[in-house]
Amino acid sequence: MENSGAEAIRVVALGNDGDGIAQTPQGRVFVPGTMPGDEIVLASQTGTQGVLEQVVTPGPDRVTPVCSLFGTCGGCRLQHMALPAMMAWKAARVTEALKRAGFTTLPAPATRQVSPHGRRRVDLAFRRMDRQIVLGLHRRRGDVVDMTECALLDPTIFALLDPLRQMLHSLPAVHAGGDIQINLLDSGPDLLIAMDGTPDANDRRILAQFSKTHGIPRISLRTQPPETLALTGPVFHHFDTARVVPPPGAFLQPSREGEDAIKAAVLAGLPRKGLKAGIIELYAGCGTLSFALAQHAKVLAYEGDRAAFACLKQASGGTRVLPALRDLNRQPVMATELGRAGAVVLDPPHAGAGAQMAQIVAGKPRHIIYVSCNPAALQRDLTPLQQMGYRLESLTVIDQFLWSAEVESVCVLTLPGTTRPNRR
Known part of the structure; x- marks a missing residue:
C-alpha cells in the first residue's frame, strides 16, 4: 500500500530485532531505521512491514550514524540510536x-x-562483479555490499580487506564467489574460506604467499573437516594463562x-x-x-x-x-x-x-x-x-x-x- 501524502505517525517502541514499532490505522507496523520518539512518514506499508520515507521530527535519542554504509550494509541496524x-x-x-x-x-x-573498532570475529561474503571482488556483508535480503568502511571491526581485520580483494581476484578457484570467516587470534588473523571452485597447486601457492606477506599463520578451506591450504607459522590463542590452538572457524x-x-x-x-x-x-x-x-x-x-x-x-x-x-x-x-x-x-x-x-x-x-x-x-x-x-x-x-x-x-x-x- 502506497502512503503518499500520509500524515506523520509516532514510533513508540523497538521490536526485538531493532525495528521501530508504530501504530497506523491498518494496525501495528515495524519500520526499520526508526526509533522511539520519531515522528515519521511511511513510503509504503505491506502487512506489518513499513518502509520509511521521512523522519519529520527525530526522537530524543536519534543520532547521526557513524558509518556512511549504514542502511545499505547488513551489519548494523541501530547506528541511528545513541x-x-x-x-x-x-x-x-x-x-x-x-x-x-x-x-x-x-x-x-x-x-x-x-x-567501537573492537570486533575480532567476522563472516564475510565475496562475489566477482565487473571484473573485481566485492567483499562485505549482505544487505537485507539482498546482494553483497562492499565493506569500504566499518566502525565495528578491529583495525587489523579491516586492513586485510583490500589485500583480500586482490588475492581472491587472482585465485583461479574463485569463479562466482564464496565466503570467508576471519578470527583475530593472538597469533594473527585466522582465515576459513569457502569458494565455488576446487583449489589446485597454483591456488595454494597464491594463498601461501599471501599468508607470508600479511602475517596470517593459517588459511583453511571450509570442508568437513576443514582442510589446511596454507600454514606459515604457529597458530595459538590465550585464555588466561593457557595457550590453546583453536580449530579453523x-x-x-x-x-x-x-x-x-x-x-x-x-x-x-x-x-x-x-x-x-x-x-x-x-x-x-x-x-x-x-x-x-x-x-x-x-x-x-x-x-x-x-x-x-x-x-x-x-x-x-x-x-x-x-x-x-x-x-x-x-x-x-x-x-x-x-x-x-x-x-x-x-x-x-x-x-x-x-x-x-x-x-x-x-x-x-x-x-x-x-x-x-x-x-x-x-x-x-x-x-x-x-x-x-x-x-x-x-x-x-x-x-x-x-x-x-x-x-x-x-x-x-x-x-x-x-x-x-x-x-x-
Missing part, C-alpha cells in the same frame, strides 16, 4: 525476559558496553572487552565456600571460561564439538580443567552429578540449554551461573528454575554487539538458604 539509549534498551530486554520467567525481585543490572567472543566482561561477571558470581566439590562447566568451547574458573576450583568441562574439545584437551595438561566430550542435548549431564557440584556454569548456544535444562532443574545445584546470548532462550530456561525457588542474586548485561539487537547477560542464581555468592 549508545547509552541502546544499552538501556538491551538491559530492559533482559530484565523483561526475567520478569516473564517469574522473577519478581530483580537486582539492579550491572551494564557494560564495548568500544573456532567460536570466539566477538570482542576482547566483551569476553573480559563476561568472565568478570562469572567469576564474581562464584560462591565463597563449597567449591571443593568442583565446578561443572557446560558448553565449555575451547576454554573461554574454563581456565579462569580453574584458578578457583577443579573444573569438569563438558563440550560437544569434537574440534573444540580437542583444543580444550590439548591445553588442559597441568591445569585443573578436566575436559569431557559430550553432546549435552543427546546425553545431558545427569541430575545427581550436577547436584553435587559446588557450582554449575553454562554458556549455551543461541537456542538455549535444551534437554540439559531438565537435569539442572532436577539436580538442584546450589549455585548456577547462566551466560546467555538470547533473552527468549534465557526466559525459557530460567522459568523452571524460578518455579523451583531459585533466587536471582546478580545480573550483568553486556552489549558487545554494538548497533545490533543482540545482547549478552550473566545471571547468578542460588537456592534459598545456601551460601550467597561472593561480592568481589
